[in-house]
Each structure stands twice: as structure tokens, then as C-alpha cells.
Amino acid sequence: MDEKKVLELSRFTATYTEGLEKGLLVGSQCTNCGAVYLPPRPICLDCKSTNMQLLEITSKNGKLLTYTIIHIGPPQFRDILPYVVGIVELDSGQRITAFIEGEHSKLAIGKRVELSLDPERKGNSRLRFRLVDEG
Numbered sequence: 001m002d003e004k005k006v007l008e009l010s011r012f013t014a015t016y017t018e019g020l021e022k023g024l025l026v027g028s029q030c031t032n033c034g035a036v037y038l039p040p041r042p043i044c045l046d047c048k049s050t051n052m053q054l055l056e057i058t059s060k061n062g063k064l065l066t067y068t069i070i071h072i073g074p075p076q077f078r079d080i081l082p083y084v085v086g087i088v089e090l091d092s093g094q095r096i097t098a099f100i101e102g103e104h105s106k107l108a109i110g111k112r113v114e115l116s117l118d119p120e121r122k123g124n125s126r127l128r129f130r131l132v133d134e135g
Helices: 003-021 075-080
Strands: 025-030 052-057 061-070 083-090 095-101 112-115 128-131
Touching (some): 061 095, 061 128
Parallel strands (some): 095 128
Antiparallel strands (some): 061 083, 061 112, 083 095, 112 128
16 A cells, blocks of 8 residues: 555544544545445545545434444453444444443344443544433
């Protein structure tokens, strides 16, 4: 990968992480075809364009598409074992992998979730979604 591509990728990654620190979801949108990505990407997967712009993803709610409960994890997450990681589809259509908060017995595919950033964590590990009480 040439240096220009590495710098561009670093810019997108840094902007995403900085956004999480401020409580924002930052994605990217292709100016050629309009495809939107979260986290941001420097290249469009649909049309292969590099004409991408950063944008704030305003959708903060979605549904749980799939999940797994992790009982043995890496050292930096041992303090929260067991924990749940899942794929959330936001109401705006983007999909993102994140920690899922809530009682494990209430987890189910299709359950509603809402954005919940952990102020004690840094970077991508801040990103969490919490189960929405539906009743």
C-alpha cells in the first residue's frame, strides 16, 4: 500500500475514533454513488471510487442482527467477562459491530438497541449498544 493510501486510511480511522470520543458516529459517503459506510472507508465498496466524504451518522437506534457471548477474552476486556459482541443494523441501514449491553437472558436476534458509549473506555471499545426495554 503506498504512503498516500496509508495516510488517507489513517485520516478516516482517526476521525471515526475522535467522533466516538465526542459521542458521535462518523461514517463516510461516496460522492459518486451515495453509498454510506460505518465505520468510514476511504474506498467505496459499491463503485470502487475514492471520492469519499466524512459525515455524521445521526441514527442512534437499530436492531440486533446477530451476537455472541464471549466468556474468554483478551486481557484488556477481562474485567467485563462475560461480554456480548454483536452486529447492529441502524435504522438508517448501516451495520456495525459493537459491544451489546443488557441482560444476557433478554438477548435475541431482532431486539431493538440504542447507542450507549462507555466513557471509561478509549477508541473503538467505547462503542456500545444497549438493549431497549420494549415493555
